[in-house]
Amino acid sequence: MTLTKARIVDSVQSRTGFSRKHSADMIENLLDIIKKTLENGEDVLVSGFGKFCVKEKNKRRGRNPATGEDMMLDSRRVVTFKCSGVLKDRINQSHR
Secondary structure, eight states: OOOOHHHHHHHHHHHHOOOHHHHHHHHHHHHHHHHHHHHTTOOEEETTTEEEEEEEEOOEEEEOTTTOOEEEEOOEEEEEEEEOHHHHHHHHHHHO
16 A cells, blocks of 8 residues: 555654644645755755655657657656665565
């Protein structure tokens, strides 16, 4: 099952005792901080969880999958995620 923002808010509310609105505001503020940091091209490191990095992708040749026509794809920035060793270990422990 996918973890949604609503379920995160519910979890914060149940763990802290804050109102649903206060919990939702905290989550929204956290996500806004992360988004603005990434928009500025800066990385976001959450110790014990992982690192969100902004990477530059160069202009490159691609293909339209519907028509097969060659085309040039513009340069762009993408966000990548690398999980921490701690998280990787926890994921692999629960899998065994």
